[in-house]
Amino acid sequence: MCLVAVGACYVDTILTTPYYPGEDDKLRATSISRRRGGNCPNSLEVLQQLMAESPSDFQVPLNLVAILPARSSVAAQQIRSAFEPHVSLEHCIYREEFEEPASSYIIKSQASGSRTIVNYNELPEMTLEEFKSIVEGLKNPTGWFHFEGRIPDVTLTCIRHLRDRLPDTRVSVEVEKPGREGLQELAQEADVVFYSKTWAQHSGYNSAEECVRKQSLLTQNASLLCCTWGQDGAVALETCTRNLVHNPAYTPSGFQVVDTIGAGDTFIAGLLYGLICKGDTWDLSQKLGMANRLAGTKVAQEGFSNLGGVLKEY
Template identity: 80%
Template sequence: MSLVAVGACYVDTILTTPRYPGEDEKLRATNISHRRGGNCPNSLEVLQQLVAQSSPAAQVPLNLVTILPARSSVASRQIRDAFEPNVSLDHCIYREEFEEPASSYIIKSQSTGSRTIVNYNELPEMTLDEFVHAISIIKPRPAWFHFEGRVPDVTLTCVRHIRDRFPGAIISVEVEKPGRPGLQGLAVEADVVFYSKGWAQGNGYDSAQECVRKESSLTSNTSLLCCTWGQDGAVALETKSGDIIHSPAYTPLGLQVVDTIGAGDTFIAGMLYGLICKKDTWTLSQKLNMANRLAGTKVAQEGFGGLGHVVVECS
């Protein structure tokens, strides 16, 4: 089985500041860094490390479908160099009339640990026809398709195309951004759904358990629902059994929060690894615990490097 992740790819500029600046204030940053971002690319960056640490039997081809600027642009070349050959970008969609990538400008406050994000993206979004063409030659089949849930109406047509064209495929979606119309309708069509704390609270839920329990009654086709809740860990509900499993956040003695950017993407990477590569050898509790440990390890460091050892420690 191959994994096809579909979502936006950003180039992030991260400024670390002593505190968040006030309006019209001049403030000196203590650090600047640049990295490739975006939900699905972040998850793939972690997944490639986990797969590399696994036995040949657990190897899975990784693919990214995203919109990039001109193929010859500096940004597109850098993104390809960062991923290949471990993650295939052969199915990306290039906007040849644009040179600038989608970009995020992130201010990290050292006093609170929070981050504020300003996005810029002039690249036209993917259409259904472009998606159909992009995935037409992906092998091996069947595949696992994971969607960011970025543009729900277009994503929904893509999901329905997969159902018609590749009935053996498995589909997972992220339900993340509060107030984004259409995400619940998208979740109804998926096999696996990942809910964020922000989305759950925005829809009136007071806990991860309440979110997955009530959402399971609205998603009759879904086999697994997951919801993360920051320091309270994460829960997963298997609809077949109705069991809700809770895993506490990974907070070893002395853990200091350094970088929360991409923690949710790291959790999803851990769950996708468990569901695809350890499908029959790990229990759901083991998969959830590993994903939480992976996310907890990530927030204690800058970036996503060196996370592959977590799967070795959990095996």
């Protein structure tokens, strides 16, 4: 069994500012940092830490499928060195005619704790034929595929190909960006769905519980629906048993918001760890609690380092 995460890989440039600047304003940043980003890469970074902390657990090979610039480019080499050997990039797709990676420029406001993101990406997206070739090339194809909710039309055909080619494979999808057409169709094809608060609110839901309960009527294939709701924690619903679990956000004594970038990706990593590595040895409440604790710990620190230690504490 293996885990294959399919999504964009970005290089993030993060500027921390005292407050968010107005249009045509001039403002001095208090710090700058650069790191590898992207929803699926962030989740894999956390997952490999969790597996390293618990070698007695069922170990799952981790694979990233992403579009990268030329193999010889500085960005591609940096991304590979950041992951390998714990996460395999063997099945990434390299666009040899491009040198620049997908990039995000992020302004973090110290006053509000919010962040504004501007993306740049000229790399052509993955096609269905490329995905089919990747599936055929996997050494252990049956396992778990996790999809970032981007290019929904292509992603939908990829999931349907998996259903035909590898019917025992489990599929999870992230439904995050509000207003992006096609995400509902992705949710209807998946076994596990992760909903964001922004998508749920844009869709007219007033709480995480309302989101998963009403979505369960629209997602006949799903066995588990999850929705995060910021400071109100997260909710998960097992569709077969109707077992609904709410877990509050993890805010230990002295908690301060430091860096919210990638908190949702960290939550997904924690829940995937529970679902894949812990299986029936953890109940849904334990899995959700672990995911929330990871996300809360991540929000209270800069970046993704040392998150595997949360597993020992938990």
